[in-house]
Amino acid sequence: MTITQLQYVLAVAEHKNFTLAAEKCFVTQPTLSMQIQKLEEELDVQIFDRSKKPIQLTDVGEQIVNQAKNIVSESGRIKDIVDQQKGYIGGDFKVGIIPTIMPTLLPMFMHNFIKKYPKVNLIIEERTTEEIIKMIKNGQLDAAIAATPLDEETIKEVVLYYEPFVAYVPESMPPFDKKELDVNDLSSNLNHLLLLQDGHCFRNNILNLCKAKSLDVDSHFQIESGSFETLVKLADEGLGMTLLPYLHTLDMNEKAMAKLRHFKSPRPSREVSLIYSKKELKLHIIEALRNTIAGVVKGAITFQDVEITSPLQAK
Incomplete structure (x- = not known):
């Protein structure tokens, strides 16, 4: 049994x-199929049911x-030990960032990080x-940037900053x-x-702030969007008000x-925290x-007197 064989098994399972x-x-x-077959023969079991599509x-x-x-x-920890002993900071590093943080935070730090740590291949995924x-x-991401707390036992959270909500209110609203x-x-x-569509944790933040599980929709329309830009334009048309993360407001005219x-x-x-496995x-x-x-x-973020709302959907 080898680490490589196990890596192949994990890849097929994924x-x-x-x-x-x-x-x-x-x-x-x-090559991959042969190595997995060798492992199955060594263990005398079938790891995958190849008769099903997709493979199960x-x-x-x-x-x-x-x-x-x-x-x-x-096994990856051994390389970590060696790299830290040598003071080497490099290699592939996969980071997930939620959509409501990605557009504002990524441009703020990306250039500085690449310049300071040129041997790190930073792979960013919006998730x-x-x-x-x-x-x-x-184990598909090394770390991520997300709204917390998440209440996950196996994940460690290191707070980066607290970001206030700011209301965007058209002149027609009180x-x-x-x-x-x-x-x-x-x-x-x-x-x-006006809120982001379901699936965005920022939506949950706002609903939790209002102590509402959902919106009481009037009889005229219901609008949910996937972007703050759309919500702002809808507000400009007098269709409602919306809430934005503070960093998103810094480049407004x-x-x-x-x-x-x-x-x-x-x-x-x-x-907003940097999160990663407790391993x-x-x-x-x-x-x-x-x-x-x-x-x-x-x-950019200097607010201290804040009250944190949860990104977890209220039940």
Whole structure:
């Protein structure tokens, strides 16, 4: 039994296809199939049910894959020990970032990180929180940036910053006349609140802030969008008000900024963290990434008196 064989098994378990798994492992399909067959012969069991499409794990195969994840993950720790001893920071590093953080935070730190750590091949993937949690547990991501807390026992969270919510209010809505808002201003305008579509944790943040499981929709229309830009344009048309993360408001023009309304202290905010497996593989790169991000956001995010709302969907 070899680490390579176990890596091949994990690839097939993930992609449910021998050809695709071989491509991801940078080997030929016959080579991958032969190595998995050798492992099955050594163990005298069938790991995969090849009669099904797509390929499925057998019952014992499920148990083997769970154990293989631990073995492959722990084997990576040996290289970590050597790299840290040599002071080497390099290699592939896969990071997931949720869609509501990616457009604003990534441009802030990417150039600095690449310049400071040129030997790290940073691979960025935009993923939902649900996808990120699954991929970290499966070893498909080394780390991620997401709204927390997530209440996941196997995942460690290191807070990067607290980001307040800012209301974008058209002139036609009553809250426009206020200099500062409170949460009650949202609750009394729920029918006119434009939100991101279901699946975005920022939507859950806002619903939790309003202590609502869903919106009471009026009889005229219901609009949910996948982008803040669309929500802002809809608000400009007088179709409602929306909430934005603070960093998203920094590049707005003067006309748009006139429609922004901050909340009274403690400001309702989301907690943004660097998250990774508690097995702490590639910890030296994780720390380098954390330091880089902390260095660029501390000038932009200086709010301390905040009240954190959960990104977990209320039940």
